[in-house]
Amino acid sequence: MSLFCSNKNGLRLTNVFNKKNYDEEDIYKSIHNGVVEKFPILDQMTRKEYKAIIMKLSYGEGNQSRSEDIKDYYRRLDISTKSSGIASPYKITAEYPSSLYNKFPSFKLLKKQIDIIIAARSELNLPINLNISAIYKTTQYYNMDKAITYTFRGYDNTSKKIKMYIPENELYDKKANTPKRFEAKVNKNKMLRATMPNLIHYLDAIALQHVTTRFREENKPLFTVHDEFYVRLCDIHFTKMAYFNALKQIYDDRPWFSILDSNKILDYEIDLNNMKEKMIQQTLNDLIKTFKKSIPENLLFEEMNDNILK
Known part of the structure; x- marks a missing residue:
């Protein structure tokens, strides 16, 4: 973070x-x-x-x-x-x-912006987008205490959308002899509590993906278990540099801007004939424009600490 x-x-x-x-x-x-x-x-x-x-x-x-x-x-x-x-x-x-x-005041600024985005998008039953790299991921929590993940990119690099619903409850329809399913309600409190940790995990995953790619490019042996990387002693410095460069690559992609842009409410996500939904859309999108102006200036990467990854 x-x-x-x-x-x-x-x-x-x-x-x-x-x-x-x-x-x-x-x-x-x-x-x-x-x-x-x-x-x-x-x-x-x-x-x-x-x-x-x-x-x-x-x-x-x-x-x-x-x-x-x-x-x-x-x-x-x-x-x-x-x-x-x-x-x-x-x-x-x-x-x-x-x-x-x-x-770390910038942490507080980010948390405040994320909370406002969650409040608006949850009101419209929309997920929170974590769009930082080529892997496009969103998360949403419901009162049934289950998370829904949407993936939007296929192997052919075309945009795909998977929408899932979990029933908040079920009522039995005696005439049709089938249960009636109802769309789940968003658990806003859990969204507020879980989105920042999800973002941290997502950043970690992207960094490790970059490190793995570097090992493949150099044809170096690598053994992984979850988030643990086992490398040869002679590759320790290479691993540190790969991780450091992965962080730099993530930063160069300006992830804060990406998060804000990917959470704008688009026309196809709302009922354009519903004035309340249009107002929420307009308010959030205007706020996101304002949020961008408060993002800290770019930092210049300094020399890598040799104790990185310790």
């Missing part, structure tokens, strides 16, 4: 760029330090403990789930949540997003 949001400090803290007189250890420590400033009681928390909380945040888990980690920390130190002056675990975990956004 540091790459997506043109944030140099984030890229240094994630070992993409070399750190230049930057004291903080990494991005997890940086975010955690912001919370410790407000809640000093967390100063004895281990890296494993605070990293788990931040990872849950990046995966879209709510405060309730993350607060369990704070409770475990309190139990380790034999601290009672009922003691006077002890902050509640729920209140503490709510501070982690604030710390993230305070240190």
